[in-house]
Amino acid sequence: MSDSKDLSRRHFLGLAGKAGLATVAARAIGVNLGLVEILSAQTGKGAITPFSFAIITDSHLFSIPDHKFDKALADAVAQVNALTPAVDFVVYTGDIAQNGKEDQLVKGKKILAGLKAPLKVIPGEHDWYLDMGKAWNGMFGKETWSFDHKGVHLVGLNSILVRDFWTGAGLTAEQRMSTMEMLESPIAGPWGVREAQLEFLEKDVKKLPANTPVVIFTHSPLWDYYPRWNFQTEDAPQIRQILAKFDHVTSLHGHVHQTVFNQIGNLSSAGALSTSWPWPYPPVNLAYPGSQMTQSDPANTKDGMGTQSISFDASAAGLVQYEPFANSLTPWLKAGVKV
Amino acid sequence: MKLNTKTMKLSIGVAGVAVGVFGAMSLSARPPFTDAQIAQQQQDLLEVVNKGRDEWHGSNPQMSSNGLACGNCHPDAAASNPNTFPKFVPQLNEVAPMREMINWCIVHPQDGKALDPNGPDMVALEAYAVYLYRGQKIEPGYTLPLPADTVKSGVGFPAKPSGIGVDK
Numbered sequence: 122m123s124d125s126k127d128l129s130r131r132h133f134l135g136l137a138g139k140a141g142l143a144t145v146a147a148r149a150i151g152v153n154l155g156l157v158e159i160l161s162a163q164t165g166k167g168a169i170t171p172f173s174f175a176i177i178t179d180s181h182l183f184s185i186p187d188h189k190f191d192k193a194l195a196d197a198v199a200q201v202n203a204l205t206p207a208v209d210f211v212v213y214t215g216d217i218a219q220n221g222k223e224d225q226l227v228k229g230k231k232i233l234a235g236l237k238a239p240l241k242v243i244p245g246e247h248d249w250y251l252d253m254g255k256a257w258n259g260m261f262g263k264e265t266w267s268f269d270h271k272g273v274h275l276v277g278l279n280s281i282l283v284r285d286f287w288t289g290a291g292l293t294a295e296q297r298m299s300t301m302e303m304l305e306s307p308i309a310g311p312w313g314v315r316e317a318q319l320e321f322l323e324k325d326v327k328k329l330p331a332n333t334p335v336v337i338f339t340h341s342p343l344w345d346y347y348p349r350w351n352f353q354t355e356d357a358p359q360i361r362q363i364l365a366k367f368d369h370v371t372s373l374h375g376h377v378h379q380t381v382f383n384q385i386g387n388l389s390s391a392g393a394l395s396t397s398w399p400w401p402y403p404p405v406n407l408a409y410p411g412s413q414m415t416q417s418d419p420a421n422t423k424d425g426m427g428t429q430s431i432s433f434d435a436s437a438a439g440l441v442q443y444e445p446f447a448n449s450l451t452p453w454l455k456a457g458v459k460v
Numbered sequence: 461m462k463l464n465t466k467t468m469k470l471s472i473g474v475a476g477v478a479v480g481v482f483g484a485m486s487l488s489a490r491p492p493f494t495d496a497q498i499a500q501q502q503q504d505l506l507e508v509v510n511k512g513r514d515e516w517h518g519s520n521p522q523m524s525s526n527g528l529a530c531g532n533c534h535p536d537a538a539a540s541n542p543n544t545f546p547k548f549v550p551q552l553n554e555v556a557p558m559r560e561m562i563n564w565c566i567v568h569p570q571d572g573k574a575l576d577p578n579g580p581d582m583v584a585l586e587a588y589a590v591y592l593y594r595g596q597k598i599e600p601g602y603t604l605p606l607p608a609d610t611v612k613s614g615v616g617f618p619a620k621p622s623g624i625g626v627d628k
Binding site for chain 1 (some may be wrong): 516526527528531532533534536538539550551565568625628
């Protein structure tokens with residue numbers, strides 16, 4: 122790929138020297154898509170230098186010393202460090218802790234400090250609802266962020282914000298936390314990113330040209346997968362509307378502890394494996410049933426868990442490759458999922 | 461007592477007659493319980509179901525030493541349909557009832573102490589799972605088939621989504 126691009130570039134530069142840029146551009150649009158790509162690279166629009174990054178998520182660390190999930194997160198760090206080529210950065214998509222306790226977050230931060238690549242983090246509900254993110258923010262900074270990397274725009278949002286269900290009910294911080302810990306708890310209601318982050322996103326992408334590849338990280342999926350388990354984000358339709366102008370948006374999320382893929386309009390999304398335990402697939406039909414891994418084996422304590430690497434190439438497509446601890450992948454999941 | 465074939469056939473025949481007679485009688489018999497009694501029985505059942513729900517989500521310290529509860533891997537008792545038991549359980553290498561599977565999960569992934577298979581805690585856990593799966597057809601030994609396309613290699617995703625599971 123890079124060889125042919127280099128040839129095209131030389132070819133283009135040669136032509137440009139003879140005929141002038143405008144003429145070549147007009148010809149290129151008609152006859153050679155490769156040259157159009159080079160042209161956009163020349164003008165700084167839509168140029169992507171291929172790169173990869175990794176996702177680790179949902180470690181659910183307990184306060185118990187030497188817990189098996191500590192080891193699982195350490196294994197994930199080692200697995201990501203061993204990826205070749207090395208990843209440019211790592212994104213952690215939520216739920217470092219199980220009960221939102223500071224010691225659990227500290228333990229997670231310490232294990233994640235073993236990563237060779239820089240780390241970006243967003244929170245999950247298990248990190249948040251004991252102290253409403255105080256400890257998390259103190260350790261990992263702002264939960265809403267964006268940055269550009271080699272031609273791709275990346276955004277992280279906190280998608281686990283619920284309406285206040287605790288004040289009226291007179292719940293303690295611990296009761297609030299344990300309510301949020303139960304996946305099928307009907308009390309807390311749907312999650313979302315809410316107004317302030319929608320405004321952030323709108324401003325953040327306002328000046329970006331439509332051909333900029335955008336990658337958005339949230340804890341929960343940006344589509345209505347299974348709302349009962351909060352496999353959804355209430356204001357995902359508004360997020361998708363804000364991002365509608367882009368040619369292609371990639372949504373990568375945690376929370377579901379399983380492989381799952383979906384595509385809505387310009388947004389394609391993929392779920393991440395956890396390092397703690399796999400959730401079973403909820404009782405709904407998937408638009409892409411092939412994105413399910415095989416049912417995990419409870420006798421194999423590492424089955425259905427792992428990490429993933431995502432490689433972006435010059436076409437702006439990302440290839441998600443699951444790196445399971447034990448192999449529960451179907452043949453074509455092994456080949457990688459284009460997002 | 462070991463029954464020979466002849467005795468078994470006779471027993472089944474007698475039982476069949478007994479069921480037939482009882483069935484005919486029940487058509488003309490008064491309802492066996494008053495509404496108040498039925499309400500009380502329902503209340504008793506729901507109390508046990510609720511106890512089971514709490515134990516499923518970690519209320520019984522005997523069941524776990526590492527913080528994990530049934531609900532961590534089985535929200536809404538997912539992948540735990542009691543109607544599929546007894547079935548062959550690979551972990552136990554034999555056909556086993558659900559309570560043996562529950563105890564396996566308690567002892568291994570949850571690192572806890574096995575419950576009395578006939579005790580009230582186990583009854584409560586089973587009652588919770590049965591309650592959530594009420595109305596589902598009974599298929600002992602049934603296990604979920606893999607999605608049809610998981611066996612195809614190299615095909616990738618279907619060209620078009622079915623539309624199901626996609627929000628509006």
